[in-house]
Amino acid sequence: MKYLKLSSLSLLASLNVFPLVIPSASFAAEKEPVVATNLEPDHHVILENQYVTVMRVMIPPGQSTLFHEQHLDYVNTHIDGSPVRASYPDKPVKDFEMKSGNVKFGNHQGHSEVDKITNTGTTLNMQIAFEIKQAGPLGFGGSSRPALPAFQQVLDAKSVKGWKVTLQPGESSHLYTQKGPGVRIFFTEGRVLEAIPDRPNRNKETWVHKGDAMLTAAGPVEIINGGDTPLIFNDYELQ
Template sequence: MVIKKLYSVMLLSAVILSSFGCASAFPPKAPDGDPVVETKDEPLHHVIMETKDVRVMRVMLLPGVRTMWHEQHLDYVNTHISGSPVKVEYIGQPVKTAVMETGHIRFGPHQGKSEVDRITNTGTTLNHQVAFEIKQSGPQGFGTGDRSKVQGFTMALDKPTVYGWHVELKPGESTGSYTVKGPGVRVIFKGNRILSTQPNVMTQQITTQAGDAFLVDPGTYVITNGGSEDLVFNEYELK
């Protein structure tokens, strides 16, 4: 009888934890004895911005440097500012080698499941990434993002929880008006000044450099390259 009661308590606890999104309990240590941490707590994943919707991180791996084992359980978007060859280790799987290509986008569909990995920069240059986790579960119904007729925008990502566009503007060029329906993130590849205009609001001048990241609120915008060099960035919007 005691055993049955104890089992019932354990089962109820598991159900409660699952209902609060805590079911991604990862092992405290990997098979090699090293600790496992959440991605946001991994020392090379620097959290630079966070809202109720997204957590934005800057990841910088020097040649030969590797991350700790870190657990991912949220959808995430990883933009490679400057890439490198890498070694990718997963718990219980063979070691893989890959190349993080500069300018590439990697989407990790981790909502509802957990994955633990460890990354080593096996190249000779800095590996620099801007990544963000999508903290809300599933699409939130912000609306359909269509920028097919907006100058400079090219669709680069279309996943269940997020859109992404690649944007290129010459000095002085503008996008024309477009509407952001869900909260988003803008990641800069190149450029030194953005002019961001919204209806009935004074134009905002934003100084930029490669690797900068900005939160983008819902609203209507015109983006102008107000700098002296080409402006290149990715802009993401939650669904």
């Protein structure tokens, strides 16, 4: 009598039994890609110079950013906040609220962080954020603002300082000197008058909207609210 030698797989097939195949971890749960912050699709680069990259971040309700790496000092101004969920590759998720008007500073020089943000609210989450391209402080000197009720300091880090400025209609910031470059971010719309140095009563006039941003430079500064409603903005200066 001749015997037919079957392979184990053939034998299992003949018995209509199949081995359980367990996929590898990399196959079962591939890692999501990680991109640089300024390449993340919800981070729209709107301004840039040798010092900073300024981004308008817009996350619709129920949607998420990609995982993105922040490896530079990072200032985030919440224009339209919402509840969010932060997910990380190596630690539990965190639920919290980004409140409109708040400022978050990320001290990421030398120790980067990767996260993904999901808008768990029902309205658009919009932020104006900027990365500081070089490790600070850069040596521009200690900045300051006039000791007036219009100025409220909201950030004091080694690489950048920030003030919330509220000017009533017709009110002036009074003349002061900005020592380093910076970023100005507006919470309200209105007409901004900027005094032109050494030209009395000559002003540069700009109309701004909520969520607008502009780059600023070192030098003498005087800002006047040229509109008929309060003008509110955050003024940041690199150190």
